[in-house]
Amino acid sequence: MLHFYHFPGTRGVRPIWLCEELGISYDVTLIDFSQSYRATPEWRAISPTGKVPVMHDTTNGSDIRIYESGAMVQYLLARYADGRLQPTPDSSDFALYLQWCWFAEATFARPLGEIVNHEREFPGTQRIPAVVTEMQDRAKVCIASIEPVLEQQDFIVGNEFTAADIMLGYTLMLARKFVPDEFPPALARYWQRLTQRPAWLQATA
Ligand SMILES: N[C@@H](CCC(=O)N[C@@H](CS)C(=O)NCC(=O)O)C(=O)O
Known part of the structure; x- marks a missing residue:
């Protein structure tokens, strides 16, 4: 299962939008976006810089946790898109x-x-x-x-x-x-x- 820590209107829109385009199921935890919560040791253990989004992939027993929305997009395309939504490396695009x-x-x-x-x-x-x-x-x-x-x-x-x-x-x-x-x-x-x-x-x- 894919899990996103997100706050509406922030960069988590990118991987969530991609999941929607690809028909991949996921769930979301909406975090408290206040600076005080994002400074807590609890949140910093999940997101060392305090930012959103964070993605946690536990599909097939994996335990992969990353931040950086662009890395999530790249990862999801590589793992789950079967070639959809990006040109192949040999293409001129x-x-x-x-x-x-x-x-x-x-x-x-x-x-x-x-x-x-x-x-x-x-x-x-x-x-x-x-x-x-x-x-x-x-x-x-x-x-x-x-x-x-x-x-x-x-x-x-x-x-x-x-x-x-x-x-x-x-x-x-x-x-x-x-x-x-x-x-x-x-x-x-x-x-x-x-x-x-x-x-x-x-x-x-
Ligand atoms: N390059 C990062 C940027 C992450 C980022 O700046 N997230 C914003 C929300 S869109 C945030 O958490 N800002 C709070 C802060 O910078 O303290 C990404 O693409 O994930």
Whole structure:
């Protein structure tokens, strides 16, 4: 059985959405997302950095526990997807598939996550608007970089939905929240395409 420690609206959406797309069963423990709970020895024993998500796989007697949402996506694809939702390594799309998976978390989600942290650590009048604007600008560069790609195709790697769309879809959820501008047209259509998928609706319910 697959088990996720999760909190709604956070990166656990990615592996849960993937399970929904693949028809894999799983269960979820919703954790107390307060900083005080996440600092407890009990939670730090499960998640040493205090973050979510954490995945625990006990399928067939295994006892595998990991954090990092992208690693969970990769693991689930390798173990349980039978080749679905990712191009094969010999395909010409494979390198771009990897690029977009990493871009979603390492480059695009980074300034957005820092906005979350800034708002938490510097609430109210302590908030430094210029710092937030600089982080929003970095996210806007990412948005501008994917718009021409999505003008040419339905999904980020081509016309087929892949797990790179799952990686990016969650980041777009953050961008919607923390970047005030509307998405440009092709990205807005892509966002609609993603958020109409039954698996997305289930994962974010
Ligand atoms: N790269 C990690 C990031 C994990 C992460 O930052 N999780 C956020 C929620 S989406 C969190 O727990 N934030 C609380 C904190 O940073 O203390 C992943 O993809 O799993």
